[in-house]
Each structure stands twice: as C-alpha cells, then as structure tokens.
Amino acid sequence: xxxxxxxxxxxxxxxxxxxxxxxxxxxxxxxxxxxxxxxxxxxxxxxxxxxxxxxxxxxxxxxxxxxxxxxxxxxxxxxxxxxxxxxxxxxxxxxxxxxxxxxxxxxxxxxxxxxxxxxxxxxxxxxxxxxxxxxxxxxxxxxxxxxxxxxxxxxxxxxxxxxxxxxxxxxxxxxxxxxxxxxxxxxxxxxxxxxxxxxxxxxxxxxxxxxxxxxxxxxxxxxxxxxxxxxxxxxxxxxxxxxxxxxxxxxxxxxxxxxxxxxxxxxxxxxxxxxxxxxxxxxxxxxxxxxxxxxxxxxxxxxxxxxxxxxxxxxxxxxxxxxxxxxxxxxxxxxxxxxxxxxxxxxxxxxxxxxxxxxxxxx
Amino acid sequence: xxxxxxxxxxxxxxxxxxxxxxxxxxxxxxxxxxxxxxxxxxxxxxxxxxxxxxxxxxxxxxxxxxxxxxxxxxxxxxxxxxxxxxxxxxxxxxxxxxxxxxxxxxxxxxxxxxxxxxxxxxxxxxxxxxxxxxxxxxxxxxxxxxxxxxxxxxxxxxxxxxxxxxxxxxxxxxxxxxxxxxxxxxxxxxxxxxxxxxxxxxxxxxxxxxxxxxxxxxxxxxxxxxxxxxxxxxxxxxxxxxxxxxxxxxxxxxxxxxxxxxxxxxxxxxxxxxxxxxxxxxxxxxxxxxxxxxxxxxxxxxxxxx
Numbered sequence: 001x002x003x004x005x006x007x008x009x010x011x012x013x014x015x016x017x018x019x020x021x022x023x024x025x026x027x028x029x030x031x032x033x034x035x036x037x038x039x040x041x042x043x044x045x046x047x048x049x050x051x052x053x054x055x056x057x058x059x060x061x062x063x064x065x066x067x068x069x070x071x072x073x074x075x076x077x078x079x080x081x082x083x084x085x086x087x088x089x090x091x092x093x094x095x096x097x098x099x100x101x102x103x104x105x106x107x108x109x110x111x112x113x114x115x116x117x118x119x120x121x122x123x124x125x126x127x128x129x130x131x132x133x134x135x136x137x138x139x140x141x142x143x144x145x146x147x148x149x150x151x152x153x154x155x156x157x158x159x160x161x162x163x164x165x166x167x168x169x170x171x172x173x174x175x176x177x178x179x180x181x182x183x184x185x186x187x188x189x190x191x192x193x194x195x196x197x198x199x200x201x202x203x204x205x206x207x208x209x210x211x212x213x214x215x216x217x218x219x220x221x222x223x224x225x226x227x228x229x230x231x232x233x234x235x236x237x238x239x240x241x242x243x244x245x246x247x248x249x250x251x252x253x254x255x256x257x258x259x260x261x262x263x264x265x266x267x268x269x270x271x272x273x274x275x276x277x278x279x280x281x282x283x284x285x286x287x288x289x290x291x292x293x294x295x296x297x298x299x300x301x302x303x304x305x306x307x308x309x310x311x312x313x314x315x316x317x318x319x320x321x322x323x324x325x326x327x328x329x330x331x332x333x334x335x336x337x338x339x340x341x342x343x344x345x346x347x348x349x350x351x352x353x354x355x356x357x358x359x360x361x362x363x
Numbered sequence: 364x365x366x367x368x369x370x371x372x373x374x375x376x377x378x379x380x381x382x383x384x385x386x387x388x389x390x391x392x393x394x395x396x397x398x399x400x401x402x403x404x405x406x407x408x409x410x411x412x413x414x415x416x417x418x419x420x421x422x423x424x425x426x427x428x429x430x431x432x433x434x435x436x437x438x439x440x441x442x443x444x445x446x447x448x449x450x451x452x453x454x455x456x457x458x459x460x461x462x463x464x465x466x467x468x469x470x471x472x473x474x475x476x477x478x479x480x481x482x483x484x485x486x487x488x489x490x491x492x493x494x495x496x497x498x499x500x501x502x503x504x505x506x507x508x509x510x511x512x513x514x515x516x517x518x519x520x521x522x523x524x525x526x527x528x529x530x531x532x533x534x535x536x537x538x539x540x541x542x543x544x545x546x547x548x549x550x551x552x553x554x555x556x557x558x559x560x561x562x563x564x565x566x567x568x569x570x571x572x573x574x575x576x577x578x579x580x581x582x583x584x585x586x587x588x589x590x591x592x593x594x595x596x597x598x599x600x601x602x603x604x605x606x607x608x609x610x611x612x613x614x615x616x617x618x619x620x621x622x623x624x625x626x627x628x629x630x631x632x633x634x635x636x637x638x639x640x641x642x643x644x645x646x647x648x649x650x651x652x653x654x655x656x657x658x659x660x661x662x663x664x665x666x667x668x669x
Contacts, residue, residue, distance in 0.1 A: 028571075029487040036478035036546060037493070043508075043539040044500045050511035130402035133395075141403050142660065143653050144410040150648045151414065152600035154618045155641040159417040162634050165429055169416060172431045204410055205663075212664035247664075254502075261504035264602045268622050281506045285603065288506075293514050300507040311502060323494045326554075327486065 048304075054297035055081055074294070081298035094275035095188045102299055104275055105283040109303075111191070112279065113259040116198045121252055123199065124206025129240075131207065132214045145204035153201065157268025160197040164269070186274040194266055194277055198259065206251050213247030214240070246321060253314045253322065260307050280306070421639040428634035442639035453640055455613055456620035460644075462530055463605070463616060464598040467537045471545040471594050472587065479549030480575060484558070501543035505603055508536055513607055532608035533616070537598050545594050548662050552586025553579070589662040592655060596648055617644045 057074040058081060089100035096107055131141055148156070164170045164183035170193075171180040183193045217240065225235045263285065266277040272286060280303040287296035314320045321329075375383075386392075420428065421442050422435040446453045481487075482494065516532045518525030526532040556579060564574035580587075605616040615623070621640035624633050652659055 025485040026487040029481045029485040029490075032477045032481035032485070033493060035474045036542060037496070039474050039538060039542055040496065040500055043535055043542075044503075047508040047511045047539075048503070050515075051507050054511055054514070127406050130399065130406060133399050134403055135396060135399060137400075137403050139656075141406050143656055144407045146652045146656065146659070147410055147414055147649060150596065150652045151641075151645050152602070152618050152648075154600075154602045154622050155417075155644055156413070158622060158634075158637050158641060159413055161632075162420060162429070162638065163413060163416055165634075167429055167431070169431045200409070200413060204406075207406075208660060209664055212660070257502050261506065263506070268602075281504060281603070284506045284510065285607070288510050288513050288607075291514075293510055297510045300504060300510050303504050304507045307502060307504060322498055323491065325490070325494060328491050328494070 051297045051300060051304075054293050055301050056294075058294035059291060077294065081295050082302070084295075092275045094278070095191065101275070101278075101283060102280075102302070105278045105280050105299075106302075106306075108191075108277060109260060109262070109279045109281075109306075112194065112198070112262055113256055115195050116202075116259050117252060117256050119195070119199045120203040120206050120255060121248070123203035124251075125210050125244075125248070127204060127207030128210035128214055128244075129236075131211050142208070145208055148201045149205050149208075151201070153264040154268045156197060156201050157265050160193065160200075161269045164193045184270055186270060186276045188276065190270050190274070190277050194269060197265055197269065198262070202255060202258075206248075206255060209251040210244055210248055213244035216247075217243045249314070249318045249320045250322060253311065253318075253320045256310060256314070257307055260310065261303065417638050417641055420634060421642045423635055425633065425635045428632075428638075442635040443643070445633070445636045446640045446643060451620070451624055451636065451640075452612060452615075453617070453620055453643070456615050456617045457643075459530075459609065459614055460599055460617040463533050463537065463609075464595050466530070467534050467541050467598045468545075468591050468595045470534070470538060471541045472591060475542060475545035475549055475590075476580075476587065479546045480553055480579070482546070482550045483553030484561075497543045497546050501540055501547065505536070505540065508539055509603065509607055512536055516608060526608070528609055528611040528614045530609075530614075533605050536604045536608070537601060540601075541594050541598055544597055545590050548590040548593060549583075549586060552583055552590070552662075555586075556582055585658060586662070589655065589658045592651055592659060593662055596651070599644075599648065 056076060056078060058077045059074055085100055085102045089103075091098045092101045092104055094104040094108065096104065127145070131138055134141070151159075161184060162168060166180050166182055166184075167177075168183075170183065171177060174181075181189050183189045221239055221243070222235065225239055230238065261281050262279050263281040266274070266279060267282055270277045272282065280299060284296050284299040284303065287293075287299060311322075315322060419433075419435050420430075422438045422440070423430055423442070424437065424439045425441050425445055427435075445451070482490065512532075512535075514520075515523055516526040518527070560578050560582065561571070561574040564578045565571065569577065600618065601616075602618050602622075605619045609615055609619065617640070621637055621644060624637050624640065
C-alpha cells in the first residue's frame with residue numbers, strides 16, 4: 001500500500017505518469033482525509049467566508065425618518081468599514097499620540113511582535129546554548145523550562161499583574177518602593193510589563209525547540225572546525241547558527257504569528273479598552289461585543305491579511321520550511337531538476353529561447 | 364609511517380597512557396564548568412521565580428494578598444478554601460473546563476488519527492495543498508472566527524438556535540485550532556514508524572485496514588497519547604473563545620472564572636484567591652508535563668506547532 005521514497009527513486013521502465021503522485025492512492029487518501037477536511041471547512045473555512053462578507057455590511061442603527069424607530073437589519077456598505085479608518089477616524093490617545101483606534105492597535109501589535117520575538121529569540125538561543133553545553137542537570141532545567149509553557153496565558157497574566165502591582169514585588173526589587181512606577185496604568189510602562197510577561201512565557205519554549213535543533217548537529221562538524229582553527233565566535237556564526245536555522249526559523253515564525261494575535265495577556269493584565277496596550281485582536285473583540293459586527297469583521301480581516309503577509313515573507317525570505325514533508329521536498333527538487341534538464345537539452349539542441357526574465361543565454 | 368609510530372607506542376607504559384587519556388582539567392576547564400552551572404541555575408531561576416511568587420501568594424492570608432514578603436507569614440490555606448466559595452463557583456468552572464477540553468480532545472483524535480495516517484503514508488496529488496490548509500488553519504487569528512460565530516450563536520439569525528452558554532459553542536471553535544495541532548503532531552509520529560511494519564503485516568495476510576488497526580495503532584499509542592495531552596493543554600489554556608461563548612456564571616471555564624473573581628470588598632482585587640485558583644488550574648498540567656516530559660518535548664519539536 002505505502003511506498004517509501006527510496007523505492008520511488010528506483011528506475012521505472014514503464015511509461016512516465018503525468019504526475020509523480022498519481023499512483024492510485026488518491027481515492028483512499030480522499031476517504032481518510034474527508035472527515036478532517038470537512039470539520040475544518042465547517043469550523044474554519046465557512047466562518048472565514050462569513051467574516052469576509054460581514055466586513056462589507058454594517059448594522060443599521062439610524063432612526064427611520066418615517067416611523068421614528070431605530071432601523072434594524074444590516075446595510076451593504078462596500079469597503080466603507082475599511083476606508084472609514086482613514087476617512088472618519090475614531091481617534092484615541094495611546095502612547096503614540098492621537099490617532100485612529102485601529103492604527104493605534106496596529107502599531108501596538110507590531111511593536112509587541114517585533115520586540116517580543118527579537119528578545120525571545122536571543123534569550124531562547126542563549127538558553128539552548130547553555131543547555132547544550134551542560135554537563136549535568138539538563139533534566140531539571142528542561143522540566144523548569146516547561147513550567148512557563150504549561151501555565152495558561154491568562155493565569156500568567158494575573159500572576160504578572162500581581163507582580164507589577166504599584167505596591168508589588170517588581171517595584172520592590174527595583175528599589176522603587178518610595179517612588180513606584182505605575183506599571184498597569186495604561187502607559188508606556190504597561191507595554192514594558194506586557195513584553196516582560198510574554199518573553200518570560202515563551203523564550204524558554206524557543207530555547208527548547210532550538211536545543212532540539214542543536215542536538216542534531218554531529219560532533220564531527222565541531223571537531224573539523226577546531227582542527228581548522230576556528231574560534232568560538234566563528235564556530236557559532238559559521239556552524240551552529242546555519243545548522244539550527246531550519247528549526248529556529250520555524251519556531252520564530254510560529255512565535256511571530258502567535259504574538260500577532262496576542263489577546264489574553266494585555267486583556268488579563270491591563271484590561272479592555274486600554275489604548276496603550278490594545279492589540280488588533282482585542283479591538284476586533286471589543287467591536288464584536290458591541291455588536292458592531294461589520295467593523296469587527298473588517299478589523300479581523302486586516303489582522304488576517306497581516307498574518308498571511310508575515311507568514312509569506314517568512315517562507316519566501318527566510319526559507320521557513322513550515323510543511324516539513326520530506327516527500328514533497330523530494331518531488332519539488334525532482335521537478336526543478338527535470339526543468340533544468342529540459343532547459344539544458346533545449347540549449348544543446350539550439351532551441352533556446354531567451355526573454356527579459358530568463359537571463360542571458362550564456363549563463 | 365607505521366614503522367615510526369610503533370616503537371613510540373611501545374615505549375609508553377600503561378601509567379603514561381592513563382595519564383594521557385585522563386581528561387585535561389586546567390583552570391579554563393573549571394571556569395567553563397562553573398559558567399555552565401551558573402547559566403543553568405540562571406535559567407531555572409528565570410523560569411521558576413514568577414511561578415514561585417504565584418504559589419507563595421496563594422499561601423498567604425486572604426487579607427495579605429498584595430504582601431511583598433518573600434515567604435508567606437503566616438502560611439494559610441484560606442485562599443484555597445475561598446476559591447471554592449459559592450460566589451466564585453470555581454468547582455463548576457473546573458468541571459466546565461474538563462467537559463470542553465476532553466470533548467474537544469476526543470473529537471480531534473477521532474477525526475485526526477485517520478487523516479494524519481493518510482498524510483504520513485499515502486501519496487496523492489493534493490498533499491501539499493492539504494498540509495498547507497491544515498497548517499494555515501493553525502495560524503490564522505481566532506478573532507476572525509469569533510466575529511461571525513458570535514453573531515451566529517447569539518441567535519441573530521432566525522434559522523440558527525441560540526447557542527450562547529452551551530458547551531458546543533466553545534467546543535466547535537476550539538476544533539479550529541485543536542484539529543490542526545492534533546493532525547500535525549500525529550502525522551509526525553506516524554512518519555517515524557517504518558513502512559516495513561505494514562508491509563510485513565500485509566505479507567502475513569492483513570488487509571491495509573487490519574495492518575493499521577492491529578500493528579500501527581498500538582505502536583503509535585505513545586504518539587497518540589502525547590498528542591492528546593498537547594491538545595488537552597491547548598484547549599484547557601484557551602481563553603478568548605471561552606470568554607466569548609460561555610458567559611453565564613454556571614458555564615464559565617476555569618481560565619475565565621479566575622480572571623473574573625471579585626472580592627468581598629467590591630473593587631479590591633482578591634489576588635490571594637486568584638493565585639490559588641491559578642495554582643489549582645496549573646498543577647494538574649504541571650504534573651502531566653513533568654511526568655511525560657520526554658514525550659512532550661519530542662511531540663513539541665516534531666510538531667513544531669504551538
């Protein structure tokens with residue numbers, strides 16, 4: 001029934017099939033995957049489509065001029081839910097001055113994501129390096145690293161709320177008991193407290209994934225580097241980083257997407273409608289609770305496309321191999337080889353066609 | 364070469380060989396060792412200090428919730444009693460959390476196992492597309508689902524029943540992130556099992572279905588179990604969906620309930636009982652995680668999701 005990659009590479013004498021995949025397992029696969037895909041369609045696909053359509057409508061809240069009653073139902077408003085962000089901004093004052101609430105939450109989301117992910121990556125990689133070099137006690141450290149990961153985000157939000165309280169332990173440790181910082185008072189310190197809490201919870205997780213990547217690097221590579229006279233920094237930059245990159249990039253991608261939709265932490269620590277820490281998820285949620293479904297859907301769609309864009313950039317620019325399927329990789333590589341082979345044959349036969357994008361024929 | 368080398372080795376006495384083989388322990392070796400131990404200690408302190416603060420805050424007197432003493436004095440269990448007082452209704456909240464998490468986990472496993480097996484073993488044209496859809500589902504923001512589902516479940520449309528404050532209203536959206544997580548992890552586990560197992564079973568006369576049921580499923584049990592734990596933790600820790608769809612006092616899940624505890628003194632936040640509730644919510648997860656540490660780390664690194 002199942003065929004390994006190794007067997008597939010064996011020379012096949014029969015005529016080439018039109019698709020490398022078409023060997024009669026499609027029907028079985030469709031049958032086995034149907035329930036999963038159906039559930040995903042119902043719980044994710046259809047709601048997304050509903051969300052997109054919803055974003056073009058707006059709940060009617062005007063007074064009917066004839067009856068004097070509040071109108072019900074929804075109106076089609078086209079792109080107005082999106083254009084109103086600039087045409088009729090609902091200005092709020094966060095940390096960056098007065099601006100539209102959506103723009104404010106967009107900047108907050110971006111700021112949290114960039115700062116948190118950079119700090120988490122640096123801390124996480126350092127943790128992984130320490131753990132990889134460790135002589136003993138790795139089990140204990142791994143157990144303690146799993147603690148922040150296992151604590152529910154909302155519980156850690158309440159925990160940090162207590163720590164960052166005006167009369168709390170953060171001010172005491174920093175020696176600010178007499179002149180305390182108001183960490184939770186909807187100001188730029190609130191942003192710092194959110195970042196601290198998020199980094200605490202997820203840096204160990206990146207460390208864990210990076211450690212798994214580090215442990216796959218064979219010792220011979222390091223020995224070779226030492227023989228060639230590489231110092232510690234060169235070894236780290238030229239060997240360790242490139243070799244953990246695949247694992248690290250995927251971990252960082254997932255963390256980035258996770259931070260982009262941050263909700264629990266600011267909501268639990270600072271609260272709703274606090275503009276200095278309001279993220280896109282929180283704003284869309286608040287609009288939903290006010291039954292302003294049209295704008296809420298529009299804002300959630302903006303977040304959706306923002307996330308899609310970031311994921312796309314990660315895959316294109318950093319080469320994040322998110323899917324990680326060996327077989328697919330092999331097939332794609334084979335396709336590329338065949339294409340190169342055909343081009344070569346065409347060139348050999350003198351049938352080469354060049355255009356602006358195909359580069360010079362000499363290459 | 365060998366002619367030169369052999370006499371040199373012959374001159375070495377066993378003592379000299381032993382001295383050469385002994386690891387070279389100079390100052391820098393010891394410094395490295397101390398630095399490494401210090402680094403490890405730093406990681407442990409970093410990870411556990413805030414958690415320590417939550418635990419000791421839970422063991423203070425309810426009136427001393429915001430105390431900054433590094434040790435509770437006097438230590439007390441009153442907060443843990445207070446958590447289960449009628450006004451907090453936390454026992455009911457834990458039951459609600461269990462119902463939602465267990466149902467979602469079981470449903471994702473039922474749907475996910477066969478799907479993941481197909482993804483790990485079969486070759487078919489749309490595989491890349493299916494994998495991308497599943498990974499995509501685990502990436503998009505939950506709030507995008509929330510908007511239309513909230514409108515749908517609150518009885519806005521006449522053709523749909525009002526599901527607000529009913530378990531299915533939280534379970535159905537939870538599937539949207541639970542199922543991809545489950546399928547992804549299981550696919551990684553099934554890939555690790557050698558194909559020869561099924562081939563041998565089929566040579567011995569099993570049908571493909573039997574080979575899956577009698578050979579693969581028992582062998583994949585640890586993987587299935589790990590996936591179940593990971594999915595359970597993800598749903599148990601979920602906040603936004605539960606906050607939106609389970610709003611009434613008797614239907615709140617543990618995470619929502621503890622974030623909304625109210626004190627006896629009106630606006631005063633009852634930190635003591637919140638921390639106690641946090642400890643109660645977290646301890647079962649920590650026991651699970653520490654007990655199955657190796658498996659969970661393997662699952663996390665194989666799945667790469669969450």
